[in-house]
Amino acid sequence: MKKGFILLVIFLLVGCESILTNAPNANDAKNKDGQEANADSATRSDNHSDENDSNIETQTIHVTAEQVTRGNLVLVNKEHPLDEGAVPTDIVKLFQEQDLMNGYVLLDNTIRLSRSVALQFREMVEAAGEDGVHHFMISSGYRDTEEQEVLYREKGSDYALPPGYSEHNLGLSMDIGSTQMSIDQAPEGKWLQKHAWEFGFILRYPPDKTEITGIQYEPWHFRYVGLPHSMIMNDLGLTLEEYLDYLKNSSSYKTTVEGKKYEITYVPVTTKDIALEIPVGSEYEVSGNNIDGVIVTVNLSQDDGE
Numbered sequence: 001m002k003k004g005f006i007l008l009v010i011f012l013l014v015g016c017e018s019i020l021t022n023a024p025n026a027n028d029a030k031n032k033d034g035q036e037a038n039a040d041s042a043t044r045s046d047n048h049s050d051e052n053d054s055n056i057e058t059q060t061i062h063v064t065a066e067q068v069t070r071g072n073l074v075l076v077n078k079e080h081p082l083d084e085g086a087v088p089t090d091i092v093k094l095f096q097e098q099d100l101m102n103g104y105v106l107l108d109n110t111i112r113l114s115r116s117v118a119l120q121f122r123e124m125v126e127a128a129g130e131d132g133v134h135h136f137m138i139s140s141g142y143r144d145t146e147e148q149e150v151l152y153r154e155k156g157s158d159y160a161l162p163p164g165y166s167e168h169n170l171g172l173s174m175d176i177g178s179t180q181m182s183i184d185q186a187p188e189g190k191w192l193q194k195h196a197w198e199f200g201f202i203l204r205y206p207p208d209k210t211e212i213t214g215i216q217y218e219p220w221h222f223r224y225v226g227l228p229h230s231m232i233m234n235d236l237g238l239t240l241e242e243y244l245d246y247l248k249n250s251s252s253y254k255t256t257v258e259g260k261k262y263e264i265t266y267v268p269v270t271t272k273d274i275a276l277e278i279p280v281g282s283e284y285e286v287s288g289n290n291i292d293g294v295i296v297t298v299n300l301s302q303d304d305g306e
Ligand SMILES: [Zn+2]
Pocket: 140, 168, 173, 174, 175, 220, 221, 222
């Protein structure tokens, strides 16, 4: 099976031996608009040969040990507390940001969230509105460690996690309600279960994965991970824990979303600074897993001149 481009380079650079070879088939590729053209582009990407890959002009990017704890894919749970520096710098009080407050209400005026995540949320509720689903409410967003401490002390360990171990401390998660009824009964909840991935969000604690997440089913708790990751997790039915494991045990994963081709590769970070080669001019994103490495997501669309 063809190995991914980044993978080849990593082998050259760090002589990594820990990557297995169950890369998923390019037929998994899918586009949220369901356009036929995507099947074509997936096939084209299949036809690239390793020989061609090695002829691609590359640029060097550097990954530092600090990046293991930063980014949209960091895992925060009972085993993996967040690093203090992991909180995005764009946390805002939503009620003060009128441009973000369209199509939903807040439980109270203290609710904070990463501004860029709130923009995605706004886009999502606007799309829901076009489907006739209108009654969204955010009941909780970012909590700093002091707020989490108070919650933990007052509510106890059955209800809350200790400071640093809750995704709410990260700024990328929120509890979403309906103003009409409980979210598991509401059209808002049903719409989110179906469409949240299209906007980069995942239902973080699904009912059939409580043993893996360690958290009971929470139909209200959504986490931003971004595309294409939310699409892959939705397609394969993976929690964040499982997805990060899956990437670690795969060679690179290729997929197409919204006409863009992505290659996603787990890279172990064993030294302070790692140099990686990616196709020159490619858009890319690096996120830590908050365990032992980073996930490098490269947009390969430029390859085909698309
Ligand atoms: Zn929550």
